[in-house]
Amino acid sequence: MSIRKKSGFKLRRYTRRPPILYETTPGHHLLSVGIVIALLVVITVLVLHFVNPRNSFDINRISFGDILTATANTFFRMFLAYLLSLAISVPLALLIASTPLTQRILLPVADILQSVPVLAFFPVVVVFFTAYHAFELAAVFVIFISMIWNIVFPVIGGLQTIPDDVKSASIVFHVRGIRKFWYITLPAILPFVITGSLLCWAQGWTVVIVAEVLHTYIPHGTASQDLLGLGSLLVDSNAEGHTSTFVATLVVMILLVTLMNFLVWQPLLHFAQRFRFD
Amino acid sequence: MEPPIVFTNVNKSYETPPVYVVHDFSLSINRGEFFCLVGQSGCGKSTVLKMIAGIENPTSGTLVRPNHVGMVFQSYALLPWLTVEDNISFAARMQRFEENRVQEVTERYLRMVHLEAFAKKHPRELSGGQRQRVGIARALAVESDVLLLDEPFSALDPVNCDELHADLLEIWGITKKTIVMISHHFEEAVVLADRVGIMKDGKLGEIIPITLPRPRKEEQASFMLEVKKIRRCLSAS
Numbered sequence: 001m002s003i004r005k006k007s008g009f010k011l012r013r014y015t016r017r018p019p020i021l022y023e024t025t026p027g028h029h030l031l032s033v034g035i036v037i038a039l040l041v042v043i044t045v046l047v048l049h050f051v052n053p054r055n056s057f058d059i060n061r062i063s064f065g066d067i068l069t070a071t072a073n074t075f076f077r078m079f080l081a082y083l084l085s086l087a088i089s090v091p092l093a094l095l096i097a098s099t100p101l102t103q104r105i106l107l108p109v110a111d112i113l114q115s116v117p118v119l120a121f122f123p124v125v126v127v128f129f130t131a132y133h134a135f136e137l138a139a140v141f142v143i144f145i146s147m148i149w150n151i152v153f154p155v156i157g158g159l160q161t162i163p164d165d166v167k168s169a170s171i172v173f174h175v176r177g178i179r180k181f182w183y184i185t186l187p188a189i190l191p192f193v194i195t196g197s198l199l200c201w202a203q204g205w206t207v208v209i210v211a212e213v214l215h216t217y218i219p220h221g222t223a224s225q226d227l228l229g230l231g232s233l234l235v236d237s238n239a240e241g242h243t244s245t246f247v248a249t250l251v252v253m254i255l256l257v258t259l260m261n262f263l264v265w266q267p268l269l270h271f272a273q274r275f276r277f278d
Numbered sequence: 279m280e281p282p283i284v285f286t287n288v289n290k291s292y293e294t295p296p297v298y299v300v301h302d303f304s305l306s307i308n309r310g311e312f313f314c315l316v317g318q319s320g321c322g323k324s325t326v327l328k329m330i331a332g333i334e335n336p337t338s339g340t341l342v343r344p345n346h347v348g349m350v351f352q353s354y355a356l357l358p359w360l361t362v363e364d365n366i367s368f369a370a371r372m373q374r375f376e377e378n379r380v381q382e383v384t385e386r387y388l389r390m391v392h393l394e395a396f397a398k399k400h401p402r403e404l405s406g407g408q409r410q411r412v413g414i415a416r417a418l419a420v421e422s423d424v425l426l427l428d429e430p431f432s433a434l435d436p437v438n439c440d441e442l443h444a445d446l447l448e449i450w451g452i453t454k455k456t457i458v459m460i461s462h463h464f465e466e467a468v469v470l471a472d473r474v475g476i477m478k479d480g481k482l483g484e485i486i487p488i489t490l491p492r493p494r495k496e497e498q499a500s501f502m503l504e505v506k507k508i509r510r511c512l513s514a515s
């Protein structure tokens with residue numbers, strides 16, 4: 001660990017995670033603390049929300065604040081579903097691609113599962129989760145099912161783009177096990193995880209509109225069982241003829257999708273270029 | 279001194295019933311020697327190199343090989359997300375060297391392949407010749423006694439090839455490593471090697487010692503005689 005001086009700050013060069021060296025300033029540390037606190041707040045709000053959901057809303061009296069709450073709800077549902085699909089799809093893709101045998105057995109299974117329309121699962125999922133009053137989980141689960149295959153298949157494809165010579169080099173240089181995953185496999189699949197994630201969210205935005213309108217899938221269900229979110233606002237305001245609410249919700253949704261494209265996906269896609277084998 | 283690499287009646291097959299890629303292969307490579315294996319595509323020379331590297335195991339026979347080797351690949355096999363110096367230090371770190379030694383080794387071999395000015399560049403910003411220099415430095419950073427080269431110059435233009443031949447001989451002179459290279463260019467084998475082994479259909483044919491003084495030039499009559507000798511042996515075997 002060496003210490004250098006630049007722009008008045010003492011910089012530390014960390015070398016514990018070998019090939020990627022990074023330098024930090026006091027500003028970086030403050031930012032890190034800020035991010036951790038923000039994450040903790042978000043997680044706490046989420047947990048409280050899921051324990052005691054406040055989804056009841058009157059479509060005839062929707063304020064701008066309600067639309068903002070709906071936006072946050074929809075975003076969190078999609079974010080949770082995305083995290084879940086990411087946590088499951090990457091290990092699943094690694095397992096499928098791990099040996100020729102697992103590929104022969106699991107790839108056709110995954111192929112069949114991904115071709116079953118996600119909404120076909122929905123009535124069963126809703127009946128199951130509503131039996132336990134887990135309305136939020138029903139929505140998250142359906143969004144998760146719609147997302148997962150969008151990462152699995154690109155990652156399997158990505159693993160096949162690792163050149164044979166790189167695989168041979170990893171054997172020669174004794175890069176095995178977790179070190180091989182961390183230093184070679186993970187960076188190599190990163191571009192495919194990012195493009196898969198982009199597709200996940202695109203799919204998620206489509207499914208969330210249906211996933212939040214639970215009452216249509218619950219026997220003798222009413223609109224009071226719907227989850228407050230952009231999707232349910234769009235459907236319910238359209239059904240009740242509230243054009244202004246419908247338009248406002250649609251604009252917010254388009255704005256959110258556009259912002260995510262500019263602030264998240266474009267920088268990530270650009271960043272991913274450096275991880276591609278030429 | 280014991281030879282670091284010894285093949286005794288080694289066979290390698292991939293299928294059942296066996297189709298031999300390498301058949302009854304016996305060879306001893308001396309310490310500090312520059313050995314070159316030549317032959318046509320598909321004759322099994324890459325498999326021999328992979329067995330030395332530990333990438334493949336023999337189906338039968340005995341192979342004595344060092345545990346640690348450095349290897350240079352035809353397609354460079356660099357990690358595109360790492361800079362030149364990180365690619366080199368990566369190989370050293372994977373050998374679990376102390377951090378000081380990693381830095382020292384990286385700087386030494388970066389200097390040896392004349393790429394100090396490109397240390398912070400990524401592989402895609404380099405020419406083919408420069409990328410292969412990084413590949414050589416990375417292989418050296420393992421600090422093993424044996425360096426393996428798998429057709430390292432076949433994708434390069436003649437000018438780059440000549441420069442890299444000269445650099446490789448200089449590195450060999452400094453490091454005194456045992457070098458095993460495979461190539462399908464007879465001239466390249468004569469320029470570089472102490473001995474040239476000729477492979478055909480998975481079998482090792484004649485081994486020709488090259489006794490010409492270095493630096494060897496293609497314009498020399500004796501140089502062309504050695505090339506013709508290899509060509510003749512390959513056609514005869």
